Amino acid sequence: MSTADRPVSxxxxxxxxxxxxxxxxxxxxxxxxxxxxxxLGLLWLVVWVCAAxxxxxxxxxxxxxxxxxxxxxxxxxxxxxxxxxxxxxxRHLFWxxxxxxxxxxxYTSGWTAVVAAAxxxxxxxxxxxxxx
Amino acid sequence: MADLxxxxxxxxxxxxxxxxxxxxxxxxxxxxxxxxxxxxxxxxMLRVAPDSQAAVRAWIASPVTMVMLILAIVTGFWHAVLGxxxxxEDYVHAKGWRIGLDMAVKxxxxxxxxxxxxxxxxxxxxx
Numbered sequence: 001m002s003t004a005d006r007p008v009s010x011x012x013x014x015x016x017x018x019x020x021x022x023x024x025x026x027x028x029x030x031x032x033x034x035x036x037x038x039x040l041g042l043l044w045l046v047v048w049v050c051a052a053x054x055x056x057x058x059x060x061x062x063x064x065x066x067x068x069x070x071x072x073x074x075x076x077x078x079x080x081x082x083x084x085x086x087x088x089x090x091r092h093l094f095w096x097x098x099x100x101x102x103x104x105x106x107y108t109s110g111w112t113a114v115v116a117a118a119x120x121x122x123x124x125x126x127x128x129x130x131x132x
Numbered sequence: 133m134a135d136l137x138x139x140x141x142x143x144x145x146x147x148x149x150x151x152x153x154x155x156x157x158x159x160x161x162x163x164x165x166x167x168x169x170x171x172x173x174x175x176x177m178l179r180v181a182p183d184s185q186a187a188v189r190a191w192i193a194s195p196v197t198m199v200m201l202i203l204a205i206v207t208g209f210w211h212a213v214l215g216x217x218x219x220x221e222d223y224v225h226a227k228g229w230r231i232g233l234d235m236a237v238k239x240x241x242x243x244x245x246x247x248x249x250x251x252x253x254x255x256x257x258x259x
Binding site for chain 1: 244
């Protein structure tokens with residue numbers, strides 16, 4: 001069906017490239033990227049639990065990866081994804097309920113989510129390193 | 133704002149995906165459920181994550197951990213599958229790849245969920 005045949009003319013999504021990045025759009029795509037990252041981390045959580053159920057040798061491999069430089073970078077990234085997606089997700093739930101949709105509120109809640117995620121990510125790794 | 137749907141589409145109320153708000157709503161239900169589960173998980177990881185295998189097994193074998201960890205894994209994968217489905221639908225335009233990838237993600241999530249639950253039961257009841 002050609003465009004002319006459509007019963008109503010629907011609006012087209014604007015192309016992403018014509019916009020200067022803003023906090024609102026940056027956090028929107030970050031939420032999605034963090035979500036995909038969290039799924040990968042969830043996969044690793046199951047590997048870790050399965051390794052704990054298995055032999056000491058297998059658990060040793062998983063623990064060795066978690067303790068390695070690459071493993072720590074991965075786990076730190078997962079922590080950051082978790083806290084950002086958590087706080088930004090709560091922001092989305094408030095929007096879904098009809099609150100905080102004004103531009104000013106969206107910016108305030110956006111920065112709140114970023115700061116809360118940063119504090120919790122760095123704070124949890126600091127606490128974890130102090131407890132070891 | 134003008135309603136862009138045709139009258140029959142409005143009456144059916146199911147939209148282009150043919151399932152109405154079902155997917156959207158389940159994503160919100162799992163999101164709300166994950167709020168307390170993530171808080172519990174983050175606090176638990178602070179205590180347990182760097183520990184020995186024996187300590188991790190003892191943590192998993194406790195009834196509260198079993199309940200919360202199984203809920204977190206099941207709800208987490210459920211929420212992830214709903215989210216990744218939308219990502220695939222947005223970016224993968226070839227129909228075969230779109231359907232195949234979405235199926236593959238769902239099969240993988242189902243397999244990993246069951247594997248996680250079985251591992252938890254094995255630790256708790258495997259002797």
